[in-house]
Amino acid sequence: MSDRTLSPLWRIGRVVAVVLVVIVALLWLVSKVPNLNPFSTETKDRSGPALLQSVRDLSxxxxxxxxxQVIVDLEHDVAWVPDSIAGSHTLFVARxxxxxxxxxxxxxxxxxxxxxxxxxxxxxxxxxxxxxxxxxxxxxxxxAQDRGVWDAVSSLFNPPDxxxxxxxxxxxxxxxxxxxxxxxxxxxxxxxxxxxxxxxxxxxxxxxxxxxx
Structure with a gap:
């Protein structure tokens, strides 16, 4: 079947399909060869060496x-305000x-x-x-942590303590x-x-x- 006999919609669909196949192939290639990823992240540790502050004998x-191990279940509620608006509920695992x-x-x-x-x-x-x-x-x-809308927005500017x-x-x-x-x-x-x-x-x-x- 030639391109002349295809409707414009089919032509567009074929182009989109080809583009998707190319994108998937590129993503697969980047996952196998990380050096090809132009947006790869790099971590650099610029910390200095630890400094000895004091030495003491132990007896x-x-x-x-x-x-x-403990699971801390902490909830902060705001009086007269629904939890979906303000407040937080946090599950904290500690060992x-x-x-x-x-x-x-x-x-x-x-x-x-x-x-x-x-x-x-x-x-x-x-x-x-x-x-x-x-x-x-x-x-x-x-x-796990659930926050109300107000707390969620506030955490974007002030990370929770x-x-x-x-x-x-x-x-x-x-x-x-x-x-x-x-x-x-x-x-x-x-x-x-x-x-x-x-x-x-x-x-x-x-x-x-x-x-x-």
Missing amino acids: QYHGAEGDF GTVSAYIDLGTLSDKALTVDEEKKTVQVRLPEPKLAKTNLDQEHTYVY QRELYVLAEKKIGDAAKEAGLTKRAERNLQQMLTGMFTSLGYKAEFPEADTA
Whole structure:
């Protein structure tokens, strides 16, 4: 069939089809050979090296650590205004670790009582504590967020502050760590380590505070 026998509509359709095939072929070629993409992005890290600010010796024995994950469900409502107009609802996934430690640097002179006759050593350990929540940034992110029209437009000029989400996540993980018994586990692990050390020296380790608690 010659072009003369085709209607103008068919001619236009054939041209459009050819153009689409060419575009698809070019896109496929660019995806296979990224160097051919004239609009490819390039990332440059111009950050300087990290500078050492201070060095300090640590005297903390970290005897237990827990891994936690929490989903923060935070909603901000505006009184008398529909959610579609103003307000936000955010689901924030956070993963972090909390360790329990005992600060051996606070041991007093009376922390150890040695009885040479009985070959015993009484050890009075400080109270175990929980360290600050350490969030895993690679696995901490905003899962979903719904905003009203006003908040959506405002976020284009003022990016939303996520500090509230991080603070809530750290608090919730910290509260979970308190209920997980990490401090008792850290104290028990330290007692076992000291018991083995003193046993190798020919002494029996005793922990009077732990026995009376």
